[in-house]
Amino acid sequence: MPVVLNHAVDALAQGVLQGETRAIARAITLVESRDPNRLELLARLFPHTGRAYKLGITGAPGAGKSTLSYQLIPRLKARGYRVGVLAVDPTSPFSGGAILGDRIRFDEAFEGVYIRSLASRGSIGGLSRGVPPAVRVLEAAGYDLVLIETVGAGQLQVDVRFVADTVVLALVPEAGDVIQAMKAGIIEIADIYVINKADREGANRMRLDLRNALELGGKPKGWNPPITLTEALYGKGIDELVEFIEEHKRYQQQSGGWHTRRLQQLEWELQSLIHDALEQQARSVAQQLFSQETLHAVLQGAENPFPKLREWIGA
Numbered sequence: 672m673p674v675v676l677n678h679a680v681d682a683l684a685q686g687v688l689q690g691e692t693r694a695i696a697r698a699i700t701l702v703e704s705r706d707p708n709r710l711e712l713l714a715r716l717f718p719h720t721g722r723a724y725k726l727g728i729t730g731a732p733g734a735g736k737s738t739l740s741y742q743l744i745p746r747l748k749a750r751g752y753r754v755g756v757l758a759v760d761p762t763s764p765f766s767g768g769a770i771l772g773d774r775i776r777f778d779e780a781f782e783g784v785y786i787r788s789l790a791s792r793g794s795i796g797g798l799s800r801g802v803p804p805a806v807r808v809l810e811a812a813g814y815d816l817v818l819i820e821t822v823g824a825g826q827l828q829v830d831v832r833f834v835a836d837t838v839v840l841a842l843v844p845e846a847g848d849v850i851q852a853m854k855a856g857i858i859e860i861a862d863i864y865v866i867n868k869a870d871r872e873g874a875n876r877m878r879l880d881l882r883n884a885l886e887l888g889g890k891p892k893g894w895n896p897p898i899t900l901t902e903a904l905y906g907k908g909i910d911e912l913v914e915f916i917e918e919h920k921r922y923q924q925q926s927g928g929w930h931t932r933r934l935q936q937l938e939w940e941l942q943s944l945i946h947d948a949l950e951q952q953a954r955s956v957a958q959q960l961f962s963q964e965t966l967h968a969v970l971q972g973a974e975n976p977f978p979k980l981r982e983w984i985g986a
Protein backbone atom coordinates (compact mmCIF):
# COMPACT_ATOMS: atom_id res chain seq x y z
CA MET A 672 0.00 0.00 0.00
CA PRO A 673 1.43 3.39 -0.89
CA VAL A 674 2.22 5.69 1.98
CA VAL A 675 -0.20 8.55 2.12
CA LEU A 676 1.70 11.71 2.68
CA ASN A 677 0.44 14.94 3.99
CA HIS A 678 1.13 17.99 1.93
CA ALA A 679 3.73 19.60 4.21
CA VAL A 680 5.90 16.50 4.39
CA ASP A 681 5.69 16.10 0.63
CA ALA A 682 6.80 19.67 0.06
CA LEU A 683 9.63 19.21 2.53
CA ALA A 684 10.76 16.05 0.75
CA GLN A 685 10.71 17.90 -2.58
CA GLY A 686 12.86 20.66 -1.10
CA VAL A 687 15.36 18.11 0.20
CA LEU A 688 15.53 16.31 -3.14
CA GLN A 689 16.23 19.63 -4.81
CA GLY A 690 19.06 20.22 -2.34
CA GLU A 691 17.57 23.32 -0.77
CA THR A 692 19.56 24.19 2.34
CA ARG A 693 16.58 25.36 4.36
CA ALA A 694 14.58 22.26 3.55
CA ILE A 695 17.56 20.08 4.54
CA ALA A 696 17.84 21.90 7.86
CA ARG A 697 14.13 21.52 8.57
CA ALA A 698 14.12 17.90 7.50
CA ILE A 699 17.01 17.05 9.84
CA THR A 700 15.22 18.77 12.71
CA LEU A 701 12.14 16.69 11.91
CA VAL A 702 13.90 13.33 11.67
CA GLU A 703 15.79 14.05 14.88
CA SER A 704 12.50 14.59 16.70
CA ARG A 705 9.86 12.10 17.76
CA ASP A 706 7.25 13.61 15.51
CA PRO A 707 5.47 10.74 13.72
CA ASN A 708 5.77 12.70 10.47
CA ARG A 709 9.46 11.91 10.52
CA LEU A 710 8.68 8.38 9.38
CA GLU A 711 6.59 9.69 6.51
CA LEU A 712 9.43 11.91 5.46
CA LEU A 713 11.90 9.02 5.69
CA ALA A 714 9.55 6.81 3.68
CA ARG A 715 9.44 9.46 0.99
CA LEU A 716 13.22 9.96 0.95
CA PHE A 717 14.16 6.29 1.23
CA PRO A 718 14.41 5.54 -2.52
CA HIS A 719 17.02 8.28 -2.78
CA THR A 720 19.16 7.13 0.13
CA GLY A 721 21.84 4.56 0.90
CA ARG A 722 24.46 5.86 -1.49
CA ALA A 723 26.75 8.05 0.57
CA TYR A 724 30.05 6.96 1.98
CA LYS A 725 30.05 7.55 5.71
CA LEU A 726 33.30 8.59 7.28
CA GLY A 727 33.35 8.61 11.09
CA ILE A 728 35.91 10.62 13.02
CA THR A 729 36.00 9.87 16.68
CA GLY A 730 38.28 10.55 19.62
CA ALA A 731 38.50 12.22 22.99
CA PRO A 732 37.34 15.83 23.40
CA GLY A 733 39.92 18.18 21.98
CA ALA A 734 41.83 15.50 20.06
CA GLY A 735 41.49 17.60 16.93
CA LYS A 736 38.55 15.95 15.19
CA SER A 737 37.12 19.19 13.88
CA THR A 738 40.51 20.47 12.80
CA LEU A 739 41.05 17.21 10.93
CA SER A 740 37.63 17.58 9.30
CA TYR A 741 38.44 21.14 8.37
CA GLN A 742 41.54 19.90 6.57
CA LEU A 743 39.86 16.88 5.02
CA ILE A 744 36.84 18.66 3.56
CA PRO A 745 38.55 20.63 0.75
CA ARG A 746 40.64 17.59 -0.17
CA LEU A 747 37.60 15.36 -0.36
CA LYS A 748 35.80 18.00 -2.37
CA ALA A 749 38.74 18.13 -4.74
CA ARG A 750 38.28 14.40 -5.30
CA GLY A 751 34.77 15.04 -6.47
CA TYR A 752 32.78 14.28 -3.35
CA ARG A 753 29.83 16.35 -2.26
CA VAL A 754 30.48 16.58 1.45
CA GLY A 755 28.03 16.87 4.33
CA VAL A 756 29.15 17.04 7.95
CA LEU A 757 27.32 15.91 11.06
CA ALA A 758 28.94 16.75 14.38
CA VAL A 759 27.50 14.96 17.39
CA ASP A 760 27.76 16.89 20.61
CA PRO A 761 30.68 19.07 19.67
CA THR A 762 32.21 20.68 22.72
CA SER A 763 34.38 23.06 20.79
CA PRO A 764 32.97 25.26 18.07
CA PHE A 765 32.73 23.21 14.94
CA SER A 766 29.36 24.48 13.91
CA GLY A 767 29.00 27.94 15.33
CA GLY A 768 32.35 29.37 16.21
CA ALA A 769 35.79 29.96 14.92
CA ILE A 770 36.33 26.97 12.67
CA LEU A 771 33.16 26.58 10.72
CA GLY A 772 31.11 29.56 11.71
CA ASP A 773 33.54 32.22 10.72
CA ARG A 774 36.27 30.85 8.59
CA ILE A 775 34.61 28.24 6.47
CA ARG A 776 31.58 30.22 5.54
CA PHE A 777 33.69 32.69 3.61
CA ASP A 778 36.02 30.11 2.27
CA GLU A 779 35.56 28.98 -1.30
CA ALA A 780 37.05 25.60 -0.46
CA PHE A 781 33.98 24.87 1.65
CA GLU A 782 31.33 26.08 -0.73
CA GLY A 783 28.46 23.63 -0.99
CA VAL A 784 29.44 21.77 2.17
CA TYR A 785 26.53 21.26 4.51
CA ILE A 786 27.41 21.28 8.22
CA ARG A 787 25.14 20.45 11.07
CA SER A 788 25.50 19.55 14.72
CA LEU A 789 23.31 16.98 16.41
CA ALA A 790 22.70 16.35 20.09
CA SER A 791 23.10 12.85 21.51
CA ARG A 792 20.84 13.74 24.44
CA GLY A 793 18.21 11.20 25.24
CA SER A 794 19.78 8.40 23.31
CA ILE A 795 20.79 5.11 24.78
CA GLY A 796 24.27 3.90 24.02
CA GLY A 797 25.57 7.40 23.49
CA LEU A 798 25.59 8.01 19.78
CA SER A 799 22.77 10.14 18.59
CA ARG A 800 19.97 8.14 17.07
CA GLY A 801 19.45 11.16 14.93
CA VAL A 802 22.54 10.28 12.91
CA PRO A 803 21.18 7.60 10.52
CA PRO A 804 18.07 9.58 9.55
CA ALA A 805 20.11 12.77 9.20
CA VAL A 806 22.47 10.84 6.90
CA ARG A 807 19.46 9.79 4.83
CA VAL A 808 18.34 13.41 4.47
CA LEU A 809 21.80 14.38 3.25
CA GLU A 810 21.90 11.44 0.84
CA ALA A 811 18.53 12.38 -0.59
CA ALA A 812 19.84 15.91 -1.05
CA GLY A 813 22.71 14.56 -3.16
CA TYR A 814 25.59 14.41 -0.69
CA ASP A 815 27.74 11.40 -1.36
CA LEU A 816 30.18 11.65 1.50
CA VAL A 817 28.98 12.26 5.02
CA LEU A 818 31.58 13.01 7.61
CA ILE A 819 30.40 12.17 11.11
CA GLU A 820 32.28 13.65 14.05
CA THR A 821 31.52 12.11 17.42
CA VAL A 822 33.03 13.09 20.70
CA GLY A 823 33.07 11.25 23.96
CA ALA A 824 34.42 8.20 25.64
CA GLY A 825 33.72 4.51 25.78
CA GLN A 826 30.34 3.50 24.49
CA LEU A 827 29.92 6.55 22.33
CA GLN A 828 32.97 5.68 20.32
CA VAL A 829 32.01 2.05 20.02
CA ASP A 830 28.70 3.04 18.51
CA VAL A 831 30.30 4.93 15.68
CA ARG A 832 30.83 1.62 13.87
CA PHE A 833 27.08 1.35 13.52
CA VAL A 834 26.90 4.53 11.51
CA ALA A 835 30.21 4.77 9.67
CA ASP A 836 31.76 2.78 6.82
CA THR A 837 35.23 3.89 7.83
CA VAL A 838 36.16 4.84 11.38
CA VAL A 839 39.08 7.17 12.00
CA LEU A 840 40.19 7.35 15.62
CA ALA A 841 42.07 10.49 16.58
CA LEU A 842 44.51 10.16 19.45
CA VAL A 843 46.99 12.65 20.83
CA PRO A 844 50.48 11.92 22.09
CA GLU A 845 49.82 11.96 25.77
CA ALA A 846 51.05 9.53 28.34
CA GLY A 847 48.48 6.83 28.94
CA ASP A 848 46.28 7.63 25.97
CA VAL A 849 46.77 4.24 24.38
CA ILE A 850 45.94 2.54 27.66
CA GLN A 851 42.87 4.74 28.08
CA ALA A 852 41.70 3.81 24.61
CA MET A 853 42.24 0.12 25.30
CA LYS A 854 40.28 0.32 28.53
CA ALA A 855 37.42 2.04 26.79
CA GLY A 856 37.35 -0.83 24.31
CA ILE A 857 37.88 1.43 21.35
CA ILE A 858 41.22 0.15 20.24
CA GLU A 859 39.65 -2.52 18.08
CA ILE A 860 37.03 -0.40 16.43
CA ALA A 861 39.14 1.90 14.30
CA ASP A 862 39.95 1.30 10.66
CA ILE A 863 42.53 4.07 10.66
CA TYR A 864 44.45 5.47 13.62
CA VAL A 865 45.54 9.05 13.60
CA ILE A 866 48.04 10.38 16.06
CA ASN A 867 47.24 14.06 15.79
CA LYS A 868 49.22 16.92 17.32
CA ALA A 869 52.34 15.12 16.18
CA ASP A 870 54.12 18.44 16.63
CA ARG A 871 54.10 17.53 20.29
CA GLU A 872 56.54 15.23 21.91
CA GLY A 873 55.93 11.50 22.03
CA ALA A 874 54.10 10.89 18.76
CA ASN A 875 56.55 8.28 17.48
CA ARG A 876 56.67 6.58 20.84
CA MET A 877 52.92 6.44 20.82
CA ARG A 878 52.85 4.92 17.38
CA LEU A 879 55.08 2.10 18.64
CA ASP A 880 52.95 1.58 21.76
CA LEU A 881 49.83 1.47 19.67
CA ARG A 882 51.33 -0.94 17.12
CA ASN A 883 52.37 -3.22 19.99
CA ALA A 884 48.97 -2.99 21.63
CA LEU A 885 47.26 -3.84 18.34
CA GLU A 886 49.56 -6.77 17.66
CA LEU A 887 48.87 -8.19 21.11
CA GLY A 888 45.39 -8.84 19.85
CA GLY A 889 46.82 -10.94 17.03
CA LYS A 890 47.32 -10.09 13.39
CA PRO A 891 44.05 -9.22 11.71
CA LYS A 892 43.10 -11.45 8.80
CA GLY A 893 41.91 -8.74 6.51
CA TRP A 894 42.49 -5.03 6.82
CA ASN A 895 45.51 -4.08 8.87
CA PRO A 896 44.63 -0.66 10.33
CA PRO A 897 47.30 1.91 9.55
CA ILE A 898 48.62 4.34 12.12
CA THR A 899 49.35 7.74 10.67
CA LEU A 900 50.72 10.93 12.17
CA THR A 901 49.09 14.31 11.54
CA GLU A 902 49.43 17.92 12.56
CA ALA A 903 45.91 18.96 11.68
CA LEU A 904 46.47 22.52 12.81
CA TYR A 905 49.25 22.90 10.23
CA GLY A 906 47.73 20.72 7.52
CA LYS A 907 50.47 18.13 7.78
CA GLY A 908 49.87 14.45 7.12
CA ILE A 909 46.38 15.06 5.79
CA ASP A 910 47.07 13.96 2.23
CA GLU A 911 48.31 10.62 3.56
CA LEU A 912 45.19 10.35 5.69
CA VAL A 913 42.99 10.92 2.64
CA GLU A 914 44.90 8.13 0.87
CA PHE A 915 44.28 5.73 3.75
CA ILE A 916 40.58 6.64 3.77
CA GLU A 917 40.27 5.96 0.04
CA GLU A 918 42.25 2.77 0.44
CA HIS A 919 39.97 1.52 3.18
CA LYS A 920 36.93 2.40 1.12
CA ARG A 921 38.28 0.40 -1.81
CA TYR A 922 39.21 -2.48 0.46
CA GLN A 923 35.73 -2.57 1.97
CA GLN A 924 34.09 -2.53 -1.43
CA GLN A 925 36.29 -5.29 -2.79
CA SER A 926 36.30 -7.56 0.26
CA GLY A 927 32.57 -7.36 0.85
CA GLY A 928 33.21 -5.89 4.29
CA TRP A 929 31.16 -2.91 3.31
CA HIS A 930 28.08 -5.02 2.80
CA THR A 931 28.44 -6.72 6.18
CA ARG A 932 28.89 -3.43 7.94
CA ARG A 933 25.96 -1.86 6.18
CA LEU A 934 23.74 -4.70 7.28
CA GLN A 935 24.78 -3.99 10.86
CA GLN A 936 24.16 -0.29 10.36
CA LEU A 937 20.70 -0.91 9.02
CA GLU A 938 19.87 -3.24 11.87
CA TRP A 939 21.04 -0.66 14.40
CA GLU A 940 19.09 2.14 12.72
CA LEU A 941 15.82 0.21 12.66
CA GLN A 942 16.35 -1.17 16.13
CA SER A 943 16.85 2.29 17.57
CA LEU A 944 13.64 3.50 15.97
CA ILE A 945 11.76 0.57 17.47
CA HIS A 946 13.53 1.07 20.77
CA ASP A 947 12.42 4.68 20.75
CA ALA A 948 8.81 3.75 20.12
CA LEU A 949 8.84 1.03 22.77
CA GLU A 950 10.36 3.39 25.28
CA GLN A 951 7.45 5.74 24.84
CA GLN A 952 5.05 2.83 25.04
CA ALA A 953 6.74 1.60 28.24
CA ARG A 954 5.99 4.86 29.96
CA SER A 955 2.29 4.67 29.24
CA VAL A 956 2.01 0.96 30.06
CA ALA A 957 3.73 1.56 33.40
CA GLN A 958 1.27 4.30 34.17
CA GLN A 959 -1.64 2.08 33.24
CA LEU A 960 -0.46 -0.86 35.33
CA PHE A 961 0.71 1.15 38.30
CA SER A 962 -1.34 4.17 39.20
CA GLN A 963 -0.10 6.61 41.81
CA GLU A 964 -2.39 4.86 44.27
CA THR A 965 -0.85 1.47 43.49
CA LEU A 966 2.64 2.91 43.81
CA HIS A 967 1.78 4.15 47.30
CA ALA A 968 0.43 0.74 48.22
CA VAL A 969 3.59 -0.98 46.88
CA LEU A 970 5.78 1.40 48.81
CA GLN A 971 3.93 0.57 52.00
CA GLY A 972 4.19 -3.13 51.34
CA ALA A 973 0.45 -3.46 50.96
CA GLU A 974 0.71 -4.61 47.38
CA ASN A 975 3.15 -6.80 45.48
CA PRO A 976 3.84 -5.38 41.99
CA PHE A 977 5.52 -8.45 40.51
CA PRO A 978 2.61 -10.82 39.89
CA LYS A 979 0.90 -8.08 37.88
CA LEU A 980 4.09 -7.41 35.96
CA ARG A 981 4.62 -11.09 35.32
CA GLU A 982 1.10 -11.41 34.03
CA TRP A 983 1.55 -8.45 31.69
CA ILE A 984 4.95 -9.54 30.37
CA GLY A 985 3.82 -13.13 29.99
CA ALA A 986 0.82 -12.02 27.99
Ligand SMILES: Nc1nc2c(ncn2[C@@H]2O[C@H](COP(=O)(O)OP(=O)(O)OP(=O)(O)O)[C@@H](O)[C@H]2O)c(=O)[nH]1
Pocket residue numbers: 730731732733734735736737738739760761762763764765822823867868869870871901902903904905
Ligand atom coordinates in the same frame (compact mmCIF):
# COMPACT_ATOMS: atom_id res chain seq x y z
N1 LIG B 1 49.44 21.69 18.59
C1 LIG B 1 48.42 21.25 17.86
N2 LIG B 1 47.17 21.63 18.17
C2 LIG B 1 46.16 21.16 17.43
C3 LIG B 1 46.37 20.30 16.34
N3 LIG B 1 45.18 19.97 15.81
C4 LIG B 1 44.26 20.62 16.54
N4 LIG B 1 44.83 21.35 17.52
C5 LIG B 1 44.17 22.21 18.51
O1 LIG B 1 43.48 21.42 19.45
C6 LIG B 1 42.30 22.08 19.89
C7 LIG B 1 41.08 21.19 19.73
O2 LIG B 1 40.86 20.97 18.36
P1 LIG B 1 39.43 20.55 17.79
O3 LIG B 1 39.63 20.28 16.34
O4 LIG B 1 38.40 21.53 18.17
O5 LIG B 1 39.22 19.20 18.58
P2 LIG B 1 37.91 18.28 18.62
O6 LIG B 1 38.40 16.90 18.78
O7 LIG B 1 37.05 18.58 17.47
O8 LIG B 1 37.23 18.78 19.95
P3 LIG B 1 35.72 18.51 20.43
O9 LIG B 1 34.83 18.61 19.25
O10 LIG B 1 35.50 19.56 21.42
O11 LIG B 1 35.77 17.16 21.04
C8 LIG B 1 42.19 23.36 19.09
O12 LIG B 1 42.70 24.41 19.86
C9 LIG B 1 43.09 23.09 17.89
O13 LIG B 1 43.66 24.25 17.35
C10 LIG B 1 47.73 19.92 16.02
O14 LIG B 1 48.02 19.18 15.08
N5 LIG B 1 48.70 20.42 16.82
Ligand SMILES: [Mg+2]
Pocket residue numbers: 736737738761762763764765820
Ligand atom coordinates in the same frame (compact mmCIF):
# COMPACT_ATOMS: atom_id res chain seq x y z
MG1 LIG C 1 35.02 19.17 17.37
